[in-house]
Amino acid sequence: MIREREYIYDINGYSLHIVPTKKFKTIHLVAKFKAPLNREDITKRALIPYLLVQGTIHYPTRKDLEEKLDDLYGSVLTADSSKKGNEHIISVRFDMANEKFVKSNTLFQDALRLFSEIIFKPHINNGAFPTKIFQREKMTLKRKIEAVVDDKMTYANMRLIEEMCANERYRMPAHGFGEDLDGLTSQSVYQYYQEMLSKDGLDLYVVGDVEQDDIVELFSNHLKREIFKSNHIDKDIEEQIITRDKEKMIVEYQDIQQAKLHMGYRTSLTFRDKLYPALHVFNGLFGAFPSSKLFINVREKNSLAYYAASRIESHKGLLFVFSGIAPEDYTAAKVIIDEQLKAMQAGDFTENDIQKTKELIINQIKETFDHPQGIIELLYQQVVGKADLSPQNLLEAIRQVTKQDIIRVAQAIQLDTVYLLTKEGVEIDA
Amino acid sequence: MRKQYYSLIDETLYSAKLENGLSVYLLPRADMSKAYGIFTTNYGSIDRTFIPIEQKEKITVPDGVAHFLEHKLFEKEDRDVFTDFSNYGASVNAYTSFSKTAYLFSATNQIEKNVEILLDFVQDPYFSDASVEKEKGIIAQEIKMYDDQPNWRSFMGTIQALFHSHPITIDIAGTVESISSITKEDLYTCYNTFYHPENMILFIAGRFDVEDMFDLIQQNQAKKTFPTFTAIAQEYPDEPQYVKIKEKVINMPVSVPKCTVGIKESTQRLKGEAFLKKDLLKTMLLEHYFAQGGDCFEMLYDAQLIDDSFSFQSTLDKNYGYSLISSNTENPELFAQKVTECLMSLQKQNMTEEAIERMKRKKIGQLLRSMNSLEYIANNYIHYTLQGIDFFKMIPAIQAISRDDIDHFLQNWITEERLAVCTIMPQ
Numbered sequence: 001m002i003r004e005r006e007y008i009y010d011i012n013g014y015s016l017h018i019v020p021t022k023k024f025k026t027i028h029l030v031a032k033f034k035a036p037l038n039r040e041d042i043t044k045r046a047l048i049p050y051l052l053v054q055g056t057i058h059y060p061t062r063k064d065l066e067e068k069l070d071d072l073y074g075s076v077l078t079a080d081s082s083k084k085g086n087e088h089i090i091s092v093r094f095d096m097a098n099e100k101f102v103k104s105n106t107l108f109q110d111a112l113r114l115f116s117e118i119i120f121k122p123h124i125n126n127g128a129f130p131t132k133i134f135q136r137e138k139m140t141l142k143r144k145i146e147a148v149v150d151d152k153m154t155y156a157n158m159r160l161i162e163e164m165c166a167n168e169r170y171r172m173p174a175h176g177f178g179e180d181l182d183g184l185t186s187q188s189v190y191q192y193y194q195e196m197l198s199k200d201g202l203d204l205y206v207v208g209d210v211e212q213d214d215i216v217e218l219f220s221n222h223l224k225r226e227i228f229k230s231n232h233i234d235k236d237i238e239e240q241i242i243t244r245d246k247e248k249m250i251v252e253y254q255d256i257q258q259a260k261l262h263m264g265y266r267t268s269l270t271f272r273d274k275l276y277p278a279l280h281v282f283n284g285l286f287g288a289f290p291s292s293k294l295f296i297n298v299r300e301k302n303s304l305a306y307y308a309a310s311r312i313e314s315h316k317g318l319l320f321v322f323s324g325i326a327p328e329d330y331t332a333a334k335v336i337i338d339e340q341l342k343a344m345q346a347g348d349f350t351e352n353d354i355q356k357t358k359e360l361i362i363n364q365i366k367e368t369f370d371h372p373q374g375i376i377e378l379l380y381q382q383v384v385g386k387a388d389l390s391p392q393n394l395l396e397a398i399r400q401v402t403k404q405d406i407i408r409v410a411q412a413i414q415l416d417t418v419y420l421l422t423k424e425g426v427e428i429d430a
Numbered sequence: 431m432r433k434q435y436y437s438l439i440d441e442t443l444y445s446a447k448l449e450n451g452l453s454v455y456l457l458p459r460a461d462m463s464k465a466y467g468i469f470t471t472n473y474g475s476i477d478r479t480f481i482p483i484e485q486k487e488k489i490t491v492p493d494g495v496a497h498f499l500e501h502k503l504f505e506k507e508d509r510d511v512f513t514d515f516s517n518y519g520a521s522v523n524a525y526t527s528f529s530k531t532a533y534l535f536s537a538t539n540q541i542e543k544n545v546e547i548l549l550d551f552v553q554d555p556y557f558s559d560a561s562v563e564k565e566k567g568i569i570a571q572e573i574k575m576y577d578d579q580p581n582w583r584s585f586m587g588t589i590q591a592l593f594h595s596h597p598i599t600i601d602i603a604g605t606v607e608s609i610s611s612i613t614k615e616d617l618y619t620c621y622n623t624f625y626h627p628e629n630m631i632l633f634i635a636g637r638f639d640v641e642d643m644f645d646l647i648q649q650n651q652a653k654k655t656f657p658t659f660t661a662i663a664q665e666y667p668d669e670p671q672y673v674k675i676k677e678k679v680i681n682m683p684v685s686v687p688k689c690t691v692g693i694k695e696s697t698q699r700l701k702g703e704a705f706l707k708k709d710l711l712k713t714m715l716l717e718h719y720f721a722q723g724g725d726c727f728e729m730l731y732d733a734q735l736i737d738d739s740f741s742f743q744s745t746l747d748k749n750y751g752y753s754l755i756s757s758n759t760e761n762p763e764l765f766a767q768k769v770t771e772c773l774m775s776l777q778k779q780n781m782t783e784e785a786i787e788r789m790k791r792k793k794i795g796q797l798l799r800s801m802n803s804l805e806y807i808a809n810n811y812i813h814y815t816l817q818g819i820d821f822f823k824m825i826p827a828i829q830a831i832s833r834d835d836i837d838h839f840l841q842n843w844i845t846e847e848r849l850a851v852c853t854i855m856p857q
Contacts, residue, residue: 002463022461025439025798050738066723070788074795097798101439102791136734143686143737147758150580150684255683255857257574291516300510303564306571324575359519366463366538372802 002369002392006379007212013225014202015383018212019375026095027108027208028372029115032380033090033200036237037083037169043176044184044192049079049090050137051189055123055130056114065118072111073097073104077118083174084384085270085315086237090196092119095372098209109218116223120197128186138181145178153322156260156421160320163250164264164417168239170316198227203383205376242266248417251428258306259327259422263337265319266414267312271385276314277397278405282413283312284357285349285406286340287321291356293340293349298323304333315384319413327426334418344410347403354403362395431456431644436822439801443822444640448651451628451659455811456643457635459804465541465636466804467534469552470812472631473624474529475604476597476748481663483623488665491620492611494604497526498562498569499617503533503552505561511551520544528598529747531624532809541638542646549632549650555621557614570606580684584854588692588754591678591850595667596697598750627651628659631812635804666749669697672847677766681857688739688854689762691769693844695744696751702818706827709746710793711839712753714828716742717796718789719776720755726772730757735765747813766851773844781836793828 009016035045059065069075075096082089096111123130149155158173165171202225206215243266269279287294287310298308308323325333343349368374369391378391389397420428431446444456475497479490504511504524515522520537533552537544576582590599603609634643673694695712719726720742730736736757744753759765781789800806807821814821 023459024802026802063723063728066721067788070723070792072791072795074792074799076795076799095799097795101798102794136731139734140737143739143758146685147737147739150686152578257577258571289516289521290512299568303567303571306568306575324571326571326574356516356519360516360521363464363519363521363536363538367536370462370464370804 013228017205019207022209028095030205031092032203035200043180046176054133056117057121060123073102112222128190134186156262160262160419207372247415251420253424258324261323262419263321264417267317270317271314272387278401278409281401282409304329327422347407453631455633462636464538466536467634468808470532470631475602476528479665482619493600493608497603500526506556514547557617562614587680588690588852591675592692592694594674596669626659633808635808673850678852686758687762689765690756690852692850693753694848699749705817762853
């Protein structure tokens with residue numbers, strides 16, 4: 001059972017989520033800004049988390065800010081952007097030692113003030129982020145985007161999604177587009193930042209050994225969103241439904257030793273669906289664990305790959321299969337992967353397999369609750385999914401999943417795109 | 431069983447050395463949902479030349495045996511150990527490093543059963559010619575996957591520039607060629623020598639009952655017999671203080687060059703306080719100067735020589751130590767030059783009292799944060815205990831660091847002959 005409870009308060013223009021727990025020696029604060037993926041804004045949004053950690057009104061340089069963080073017992077500040085379904089999310093994370101281990105009684109309050117400043121009061125010059133910092137961060141992001149090609153697994157994932165969702169918002173990478181960067185000015189990004197402050201959905205999380213009444217009071221006094229429209233945007237993001245008669249096949253060549261065979265499927269199931277828990281169990285049987293069909297058949301029985309696994313995307317309804325194979329084994333690996341999905345659709349798994357898989361998934365969810373950021377990410381699923389399905393309820397729903405549910409899930413899954421990154425000179429019969 | 435309470439971090443640790451020599455540590459944490467168990471042998475890829483147990487002649491085994499053995503322990507005559515664990519809701523993994531091989535699981539229920547599976551599978555090897563042959567294909571894929579990773583190539587490249595003949599210059603997994611000569615006899619020889627309980631540590635952390643757990647472990651071990659342990663005679667080549675190659679270049683298909691400056695920290699066996707001081711001071715000082723906001727970091731950043739791939743790491747172990755400072759950079763030559771200058775200038779640094787206090791606070795905060803993770807605690811406890819250090823007494827050790835300690839360390843830390851540069855260049 002998951003013993004932690006989440007308490008939610010709507011105050012000061014945001015939702016405050018408090019999760020008291022004695023598991024950790026630290027206290028964690030996270031702010032999450034959320035807006036629909038949008039081609040115009042995505043690169044600005046990707047840049048903002050980098051800019052926010054460069055300095056605040058009272059600690060204008062990064063050096064000032066880092067020294068302050070060190071004084072606060074090595075508090076850690078990070079910020080990043082990501083996407084979930086059709087939404088782009090900016091997360092600012094701040095964590096600090098619990099006061100009781102460092103014999104301080106002002107640490108939390110000092111940290112909260114600083115956190116508020118980082119989000120709402122960055123270092124600004126003449127209505128813009130300081131030019132030098134802005135140029136530098138632009139360069140950093142540009143290099144980050146360019147470096148994706150050197151990490152073959154990440155690159156193959158990104159390319160698969162670009163091809164598979166070519167006509168959907170989801171194609172946009174969370175880190176934005178390199179070609180947009182030159183056109184961005186410090187003024188335009190600052191203006192967008194103001195817009196984001198007033199329009200985005202904002203959720204704040206506090207996890208640690210805290211008293212919720214104290215937290216509500218401290219946040220009420222020290223962290224205020226000054227201008228905001230409404231924090232509850234319930235409208236769904238419109239999107240056309242893509243279907244294909246025959247799968248799309250993309251082959252690319254690079255000078256590499258190991259080929260990457262990545263495949264994208266449509267599940268047409270999201271966090272809100274009744275069959276969502278069954279999708280988890282499907283994925284567990286199919287490819288999430290070393291005991292899953294993919295690992296056993298692609299790697300163990302046929303020695304074709306070092307890794308072979310599947311992962312679900314919970315908010316758009318996608319499923320991905322990843323494998324690293326010898327370039328000449330493409331056809332053999334593809335056939336075996338296809339066979340595993342057919343076996344799932346035909347119900348080729350036992351009640352015992354189901355039971356074991358459920359235990360593994362439940363184990364995994366419970367374990368996620370032993371990590372502060374894991375707790376926050378799992379709880380935030382409900383905000384993005386716009387549905388009440390607490391992790392505890394998800395666990396119970398997983399226990400109720402039947403073999404019929406899993407077969408229904410499997411039969412609805414359709415292969416959409418096959419992406420192969422391989423080396424020149426190897427024959428492909430696609 | 432010995433019980434010790436550490437008030438500064440609010441942890442209670444139980445420990446015992448069993449009759450067969452196995453060291454057992456239990457750290458109960460009733461508030462966590464899971465338990466984590468790790469069974470480690472003090473044997474890694476660098477332990478390649480030794481006298482096998484109950485023999486007289488020294489041998490050198492093929493490169494990659496320790497890692498190969500780790501893979502093969504999961505396969506039994508009739509089944510795969512992954513399935514044993516998944517039958518009890520646990521996830522299992524293993525790793526081989528330069529100095530250790532470890533088998534680990536985590537689970538949220540049936541912890542005792544899973545501990546039993548862990549002990550039994552590691553202590554009951556089954557190697558056959560056929561299964562050894564089959565594994566060669568899988569490990570070859572793993573080696574090739576690493577060969578495509580610029581980070582890994584740059585890491586190994588730097589180590590190979592720093593060290594002359596120390597076996598950490600050899601890839602942990604070996605090469606496609608070296609693993610092709612591995613036989614099941616090699617595996618048994620290494621297994622019998624290094625997997626004796628006397629050479630191993632079991633650490634369980636998380637949600638479980640201490641008394642029941644200890645009884646189970648004791649009974650499990652009492653049922654098994656092992657030969658008498660004699661200290662393992664091992665041999666490592668003599669390693670000079672100075673680096674092997676000052677500048678090394680590797681060409682591979684990358685879009686941006688990657689440059690690493692390495693510091694050869696140690697070539698000898700340090701123990702106890704000497705180890706701890708060196709270990710703490712070099713990591714704290716690297717953090718102080720090279721983390722965001724640090725003088726060296728800011729200089730590199732302002733000169734646009736680094737991006738967010740910039741990182742640094744530091745290791746001190748058995749008889750080696752190194753620190754690496756690395757980044758993707760358009761100008762690797764200037765990056766290396768500036769990092770070197772910054773390191774060389776530290777000798778003359780006179781840190782303020784505020785800076786020293788800040789440095790200590792940061793380290794204490796980091797330590798508390800990392801203790802949120804049962805994995806981190808168990809892995810680090812084992813690592814330090816093998817060096818004769820109590821990991822749970824780290825905070826007082828940090829507080830006790832004096833200005834003299836820092837000044838003395840800074841004066842001797844960096845010398846040019848112990849610095850090397852490795853660059854990954856686009857083809």
